[in-house]
Amino acid sequence: MKGKYSISISNNKVKYEFSIKRNISEIINDSETKNILENPEEYIESKDFFSWEQFFTKLLIEKTDGTYLKYSKRKLNPNYLSENVKNKILNSDVMEAIVKRM
Numbered sequence: 001m002k003g004k005y006s007i008s009i010s011n012n013k014v015k016y017e018f019s020i021k022r023n024i025s026e027i028i029n030d031s032e033t034k035n036i037l038e039n040p041e042e043y044i045e046s047k048d049f050f051s052w053e054q055f056f057t058k059l060l061i062e063k064t065d066g067t068y069l070k071y072s073k074r075k076l077n078p079n080y081l082s083e084n085v086k087n088k089i090l091n092s093d094v095m096e097a098i099v100k101r102m
Helices: 033-039 053-062 081-091 093-101
Strands: 005-010 013-022
Touching: 033 053
Parallel strands: none
Antiparallel strands: 005 013
């Protein structure tokens, strides 16, 4: 996959390093997506998808089709690396929880 952000957060005691490749939870902000992310087991049928990754890839493709965030697994859309999208991810609840643990 092309395009990712490597992030390092540290203080005197702890250092966290990770990469953001495909995080849509803060970008596609609709009630259906939130419900799916909160209770994926209620939406993902194992007879239709070999893995949760397959399900979420299909969801991402469907949710972004026809938008500037159109997703393709072959190459990361450069819009995912824009300052606006990057800031939504970095200012998300997940990032706040990581920083609070430090």
